[in-house]
Amino acid sequence: MAYPAPLERLIAAFERFPGVGRRTAERLAFHVLRDPSARDLARAIDEAAAGTRRCRSCFNVAERDPCALCSDPERDGARVLVVEEPRDVEAVERAGVWRGRYHVLLGALNPSDGTEARHLTVGGLVERVRRQRLSEVVLGTDPDAEGEATSLLVLEAFDSAGLKVRVSRLARGLPAGSAIEYLHKGVLEDALAGRISLRG
Numbered sequence: 001m002a003y004p005a006p007l008e009r010l011i012a013a014f015e016r017f018p019g020v021g022r023r024t025a026e027r028l029a030f031h032v033l034r035d036p037s038a039r040d041l042a043r044a045i046d047e048a049a050a051g052t053r054r055c056r057s058c059f060n061v062a063e064r065d066p067c068a069l070c071s072d073p074e075r076d077g078a079r080v081l082v083v084e085e086p087r088d089v090e091a092v093e094r095a096g097v098w099r100g101r102y103h104v105l106l107g108a109l110n111p112s113d114g115t116e117a118r119h120l121t122v123g124g125l126v127e128r129v130r131r132q133r134l135s136e137v138v139l140g141t142d143p144d145a146e147g148e149a150t151s152l153l154v155l156e157a158f159d160s161a162g163l164k165v166r167v168s169r170l171a172r173g174l175p176a177g178s179a180i181e182y183l184h185k186g187v188l189e190d191a192l193a194g195r196i197s198l199r200g
């Protein structure tokens with residue numbers, strides 16, 4: 001017996017979330033039907049979508065464009081830390097170990113989840129280096145296979161655009177396979193302070 005069509009559509013909507021399979025989607029959908037307060041989710045989704053935008057400079061999610069970080073005159077606008085996700089910006093800001101700006105790639109190269117170069121904001125970064133005359137780009141992708149491949153992609157993009165900007169990467173010694181967002185303040189601080197020059 002099939003579920004009623006509206007319920008099927010709700011299940012299908014949950015199934016489109018990353019990491020959610022059919023069984024979990026069913027559980028979530030029945031939870032929504034059972035618990036009226038779970039329906040606040042619908043409004044929260046609408047409000048989050050309507051009340052946030054991408055900063056056109058760093059691609060972080062923000063209430064305004066340019067975002068507060070890009071428009072803060074106290075920050076060093078010549079240095080940019082390149083990270084995979086907005087949550088990495090959150091983690092580094094929480095640790096308070098970076099006074100430059102950011103660039104959010106919106107993911108990492110990952111054949112298994114279908115993330116390709118065209119999904120990332122590398123083109124935006126190349127434009128930014130060209131336009132804003134940055135003095136240093138620090139690659140802060142995660143220390144895993146996807147992060148490494150993504151760093152290479154950025155370097156290749158700079159090369160083929162003929163950009164001469166100085167590029168460095170976070171110091172080795174980060175736990176392999178870990179994620180920037182989960183690193184402690186001291187580890188992040190060391191990784192940034194001991195960053196290794198790749199070119200320039």
Ligand SMILES: [Zn+2]
Nearest residue numbers: 055058067070
């Ligand atoms: Zn920004």
